[in-house]
Amino acid sequence: xxxxxxxxxxxxxxxxxxxxxxxxxxxxxxxxxxxxxxxxxxxxxxxxxxxxxxxxxxxxxxxxxxxxxxxxxxxxxxxxxxxxxxxxxxxxxxxxxxxxxxxxxxxxxxxxxxxxxxxxxxxxxxxxxxxxxxxxxxxxxxxxxxxxxxxxxxxxxxxxxxxxxxxxxxxxxxxxxxxxxxxxxxxxxxxxxxxxxxxxxxxxxxxxxxxxxxxxxxxxxxxxxxxxxxxxxxxxxxxxxxxxxxxxxxxxxxxxxxxxxxxxxxxxxxxxxxxxxxxxxxxxxxxxxxxxxxxxxxxxxxxxxxxxxxxxxxxxxxxxxxxxxxxxxxxxxxxxxxxxxxxxxxxxxxxxxxxx
Amino acid sequence: xxxxxxxxxxxxxxxxxxxxxxxxxxxxxxxxxxxxxxxxxxxxxxxxxxxxxxxxxxxxxxxxxxxxxxxxxxxxxxxxxxxxxxxxxxxxxxxxxxxxxxxxxxxxxxxxxxxxxxxxxxxxxxxxxxxxxxxxxxxxxxxxxxxxxxxxxxxxxxxxxxxxxxxxxxxxxxxxxxxxxxxxxxxxxxxxxxxxxxxxxxxxxxxxxxxxxxxxxxxxxxxxxxxxxxxxxxxxxxxxxxxxxxxxxxxxxxxxxxxxxxxxxxxxxxxxxxxxxxxxxxxxxxxxxxxxxxxxxxxxxxxxxxxxx
Numbered sequence: 001x002x003x004x005x006x007x008x009x010x011x012x013x014x015x016x017x018x019x020x021x022x023x024x025x026x027x028x029x030x031x032x033x034x035x036x037x038x039x040x041x042x043x044x045x046x047x048x049x050x051x052x053x054x055x056x057x058x059x060x061x062x063x064x065x066x067x068x069x070x071x072x073x074x075x076x077x078x079x080x081x082x083x084x085x086x087x088x089x090x091x092x093x094x095x096x097x098x099x100x101x102x103x104x105x106x107x108x109x110x111x112x113x114x115x116x117x118x119x120x121x122x123x124x125x126x127x128x129x130x131x132x133x134x135x136x137x138x139x140x141x142x143x144x145x146x147x148x149x150x151x152x153x154x155x156x157x158x159x160x161x162x163x164x165x166x167x168x169x170x171x172x173x174x175x176x177x178x179x180x181x182x183x184x185x186x187x188x189x190x191x192x193x194x195x196x197x198x199x200x201x202x203x204x205x206x207x208x209x210x211x212x213x214x215x216x217x218x219x220x221x222x223x224x225x226x227x228x229x230x231x232x233x234x235x236x237x238x239x240x241x242x243x244x245x246x247x248x249x250x251x252x253x254x255x256x257x258x259x260x261x262x263x264x265x266x267x268x269x270x271x272x273x274x275x276x277x278x279x280x281x282x283x284x285x286x287x288x289x290x291x292x293x294x295x296x297x298x299x300x301x302x303x304x305x306x307x308x309x310x311x312x313x314x315x316x317x318x319x320x321x322x323x324x325x326x327x328x329x330x331x332x333x334x335x336x337x338x339x340x341x342x343x344x345x346x347x348x349x350x351x352x353x354x355x356x
Numbered sequence: 357x358x359x360x361x362x363x364x365x366x367x368x369x370x371x372x373x374x375x376x377x378x379x380x381x382x383x384x385x386x387x388x389x390x391x392x393x394x395x396x397x398x399x400x401x402x403x404x405x406x407x408x409x410x411x412x413x414x415x416x417x418x419x420x421x422x423x424x425x426x427x428x429x430x431x432x433x434x435x436x437x438x439x440x441x442x443x444x445x446x447x448x449x450x451x452x453x454x455x456x457x458x459x460x461x462x463x464x465x466x467x468x469x470x471x472x473x474x475x476x477x478x479x480x481x482x483x484x485x486x487x488x489x490x491x492x493x494x495x496x497x498x499x500x501x502x503x504x505x506x507x508x509x510x511x512x513x514x515x516x517x518x519x520x521x522x523x524x525x526x527x528x529x530x531x532x533x534x535x536x537x538x539x540x541x542x543x544x545x546x547x548x549x550x551x552x553x554x555x556x557x558x559x560x561x562x563x564x565x566x567x568x569x570x571x572x573x574x575x576x577x578x579x580x581x582x583x584x585x586x587x588x589x590x591x592x593x594x595x596x597x598x599x600x601x602x603x604x605x606x607x608x609x610x611x612x613x614x615x616x617x618x619x620x621x622x623x624x625x626x627x628x629x630x631x632x633x634x635x636x637x638x639x640x641x642x643x644x645x646x647x648x649x650x651x652x653x654x655x656x657x658x659x660x661x662x663x664x665x
Contacts, residue, residue, distance in 0.1 A: 092427065160449075160451055161366065161367035161449075161450045161451055162367065164366075164367075164451065164490070164491060165366075165367055165368070165483075165487075167490050168483070168486045168487065168490050207492060208492050208493065209453060209492045209493055209494050210451060210491065210492045210494060211490065211491060211492045212489065212490060212491065212492060215490055244492075245492075245493065294463070329430075
């Protein structure tokens, strides 16, 4: 347990979910990439095997004491299993070089069995890393698997722009691809299930920045709802994050049945509280680039304070987080400032006078 | 100071074609670089890069929203430091918001000065209405953030439909210079001129009451010619003076080189009524260009005693 806390993340999250007293509000900076630097590794090294992958997360956890470890199945996970080729940059996140599907009429040729651990070495690595993390810190901290929603999974098989264009030109084949991706994601989740993990669905391509609400309702909501129902049926909790501006779709996002709603910094937390705060716990949303990467300690504290000002009284609760993944190049001290500010403003019981 | 020109537009709008057309022109004496996003279509022609010597860098952002600023900054600053280019073309992903891109670029500096950022947007007008209805705010944002807008895929659209789309687009961005004619038929020189000083082409008297598009948008066309004829300074002054009276159409910009007497040549520049003529070293072949509305290309050719390029 971190020296500045009185509860372990596991104790805290259990109490928080049950509406009981906690020592502080949960804090969850997105540590998908920057944790590697805390472990003294670059991103290629982090990705090189289960040990380094686990060590990155654990090093981040030891330093910050934040409230969840991550197994990052990744934005391109389904696509890679299907044969999309990615690069392996030393200091950058992976990007797709060649897509598995060049023609939407070939969706039927894709094989969902390929996502299973025994066929997908990448999933085997993530799973082994998750085992290491849980063996090391599982008694005090929960582990969340970050995976994509069906739409972003589709964009890892077939290029984003072509997929968006197909919403207009070829919606039926888009639906077939989404059907396939939803089934794949269910399989991936089951592959993790015996570890007792939670899930966070990240769906950046389903953002309001990318598509209209009507298309979200039509092409994203039904498949996501199905996935969430499936995971709930398996007893797992589900968080939901969509990048960019989701102001117009927060209601249908909550309708998917997820347990926590994570908001990008492009969304006003006050607005989210008004619209859906009485239905769901809100997670957010310090600017990862403007504040965490480019700001100083003062800017970080100010941004954390603003989040509390806007959301501390959200009826179903509030979790302090960043609005998206903290950039790899952000100063590590800013993570310490972030946690310190979270501990200061999130001390239980919350003291409204602190936010004035 | 490095000039940044962002060429934005959704898949199929012609970003790469545009770059292939304008790069050889831009490179005329300028050190040029291109930053391409690998989310986009096929890259610029290897032949164009080979001929021109432009420096090309790729962005490989894994998450569209998050890493744009960080990686863009790193690539751009490294480029400026190592190559000190005069012009950097940025071809972002077709789904990126120009506002975010401009925001990221405006935080960067070239030495002590801020970067000058110019945004060109290519709109696939055949699909404009469908895309506007289906896509999120990145699409409208690309239009609203541009200084110059070009229409692609105009074939098959009636003039009436074009005007309707032009009105809609100029409502989304009343301050952009909106080029409705077929830019594929324009010379690279003309495109370069148009994007250089878009303000020259907006809200000029030439547009008011044109009836073709509301607010700031205007219908431009261009003309280019080549000529072996020799002109005296007086000839040239008379020709350029005649551009003002409207007989050649509404010429907003004309420039070029032409042969003078003996070993002399002329470089001329006509900009909304003001004329500049400089003598230069011998010119092997005269080349001239005009941009404006309702250009009388036959008359322009006659004036410069030119042949088509």
